[in-house]
Amino acid sequence: QSALTQPASVSGSPGQSIAIACTGTTSDVGGNNYVSWYQQHPGKVPKLIVYDVNNRPSGVSDRFSGSKSGNTASLTISGLQTEDEADYYCSSYTITRTYVFGTGTKVTVL
C-alpha cells in the first residue's frame, strides 16, 4: 500500500496546458480503470474532478481530463486559470480492494 508517485510541483502560465503524472504498479493503477483525481484548495475539502480514469462529475470543467497508460495515469489541465492553483491528488483502487492516494502535486499558476 505505498502511495502513488506524483511530482511535488507543476507550474504553468495562464492559458497553457499542464499535465500531472501519477505512477503506481500493476497492483493498483495498472490493474484496473478506477483511477480518480481530486483538487484541494488551501483549507478546503478535496473535490472529485475525474473518476474511472477519464470521466468528469457533473459540473466539473471540461478543461480537466484524465488518461492512463500502463501503470501511469495523467491529469491534464487545459487553458490554465488562476483558480486552478491548488493541490491535486490521484487515487486508485487496488488489488486488495483498498484505495491508495498519490503523494500530491502543487499546481502554481505563474
Add this chain to the structure above:
Amino acid sequence: EVQLVESGGGLVQPGGSLRLSCVVSGFTSSDYWMNWVRQAPGKGLEWVANINNHGSDTYYVDSVKGRFTISRDNAKNSLHLQMNSLTVEDTAIYYCARDGNSWNDIDYWGQGTLVTVSS
C-alpha cells in the same frame, strides 16, 4: 442537499482511544459505501478505511489494521471509526466521505474532525 458531519475529534494521549462519528443526510445511506480519509497537518491525503452498504465488508490501510474499526448504523444514518492504541502518527484531520456509484470515486466529503495524539 448531501451533508456529512463528523464529530468526536480531540486531544488524546498516545496509547489512548477515540471514537469518531459521522451523521449523513440528503441521501439514502444504505445505498453507498462509506470511507474515512485522513490528512496530517500540512501533508497529503491518506485513505484509512471503508465499509460496504450494509456493513458486512470492511477494508483498512495496513497502518491501522487491528487498531481501528469502521462501522455504520444505516437506521441512524451514521458512520463510525473506533480508534485504539493511538500514536502520534495518527494525528490528522479525519474526513468522512461517500463513494459514488463506481469504485474509488469519493464524491462527497465532510468538513473533517481534528484528532491530535500528544502527551
